[in-house]
Amino acid sequence: SQQGEEDPQALSIQEGENATMNCSYKTSINNLQWYRQNSGRGLVHLILIRSNEREKHSGRLRVTLDTSKKSSSLLITASRAADTASYFCATLWNNDMRFGAGTRLTVKP
Amino acid sequence: DGGITQSPKYLFRKEGQNVTLSCEQNLNHDAMYWYRQDPGQGLRLIYYSQIVNDFQKGDIAEGYSVSREKKESFPLTVTSAQKNPTAFYLCASSRDGQETQYFGPGTRLLVL
Numbered sequence: 140s141q142q143g144e145e146d147p148q149a150l151s152i153q154e155g156e157n158a159t160m161n162c163s164y165k166t167s168i169n170n171l172q173w174y175r176q177n178s179g180r181g182l183v184h185l186i187l188i189r190s191n192e193r194e195k196h197s198g199r200l201r202v203t204l205d206t207s208k209k210s211s212s213l214l215i216t217a218s219r220a221a222d223t224a225s226y227f228c229a230t231l232w233n234n235d236m237r238f239g240a241g242t243r244l245t246v247k248p
Numbered sequence: 249d250g251g252i253t254q255s256p257k258y259l260f261r262k263e264g265q266n267v268t269l270s271c272e273q274n275l276n277h278d279a280m281y282w283y284r285q286d287p288g289q290g291l292r293l294i295y296y297s298q299i300v301n302d303f304q305k306g307d308i309a310e311g312y313s314v315s316r317e318k319k320e321s322f323p324l325t326v327t328s329a330q331k332n333p334t335a336f337y338l339c340a341s342s343r344d345g346q347e348t349q350y351f352g353p354g355t356r357l358l359v360l
Contacts, residue, residue, distance in 0.1 A: 172348065181254075181338055181351035182291075227290060234279075234298065234345040240290040 143171075143228040143239030151245040158215040160242040162228030163208075169231045171204055173213050176225045176241070185213075185226075220248045251275070254339050254352035261326065261333060262360050269324045269355045271339030279345040280322035284308060285336040285354075294337075297322055298345055326357060334359050 146161045162171070170189045174182040188195045188204045188211065195202045201214040215222055225241040252273040261267045273280065279298050283291040293306030297316040311330025316322055322341075326333045336356050340349040 169346065174351075179336075179354070179356075181353045182340075182349075184348045184350070187348060229349075231346065236281075236293075236349065238283075238291040240288075 143230050143237060145226070145228055145239045145242040147242060148240070149243040149245070151247065152218055154218060154220055154246055154248050156218055156246075158218050158222070158244055158246070160213045160226050160228075160244070162211045162213070162239055164211075164228075164230045164237075165209065166230070167232055168206070169233070171202075171211050172229045172231065172236075173200075173202060173211075174227045174229060174238075176227065178224075182227065215244075218244075218246045220246050222246045252339060252341055252350050252352040254337075254355050256355060257353070259355055259357045260360050261357060264328045266325055266327050267357070269326070269337055269339075269357070271322045271324065271352060272320055273322075273341040273350070273352075274320060275341055275343075275350060276319070277341035277343050277350070278319070279342045280316065281340040281342075281349065282306075282312070282314065282322070282324045283338045283340065285338060291338060294324065296345075333357055 143162045143164045172187045173185045176182045186197050188202050199216045204211045223246045225243050227241045229238045255270045281296045282294040295314040297303035313325045338354050339352040342349045
């Protein structure tokens with residue numbers, strides 16, 4: 140069964156705006172990962188944040204983790220049309236990885 | 249090139265037929281996984297393997313079978329017992345099951 144739940148299910152923004160996606164989960168985690176999927180393709184790993192970390196950056200990506208609230212957020216700054224994709228959070232606990240249903244992001248040029 | 253490959257890209261299955269999806273990795277990863285993705289949905293785990301000659305059922309293993317005879321290969325067979333096999337199938341691998349998973353390009357299975 141899926142563990143993470145992304146919010147919103149779909150997000151549409153203009154190029155240059157920031158996009159924020161949220162993920163909530165229910166159990167303990169070793170780490171939380173965000174992945175991106177272009178239509179009809181495999182998933183590509185974006186960033187991993189461990190349970191003892193609160194914030195991580197990678198290029199235009201910023202991920203936060205609040206283990207007390209069992210939630211994470213992914214911020215994409217200065218979005219581009221090429222960022223259009225589905226974004227999934229995945230939680231890992233004792234070799235068991237669970238994916239959410241994803242947020243579909245559309246960036247309009 | 250290092251990576252994970254899946255074949256074929258598209259696969260058509262007739263009623264009552266078993267079909268096998270290929271997954272190969274040259275990343276020297278111990279762990280390999282098979283997921284099923286239905287339209288607009290997330291990934292559901294079918295089977296996973298942490299080491300050669302060992303594999304475990306995931307959440308939706310019924311109607312599927314796997315083998316792990318070599319470290320590089322983790323083929324998935326969709327049997328005739330799987331009544332609703334139409335989906336996008338993704339294979340992944342990771343170094344030790346604790347870190348990042350690397351995904352193949354996927355196989356789309358359709359029923360004739």
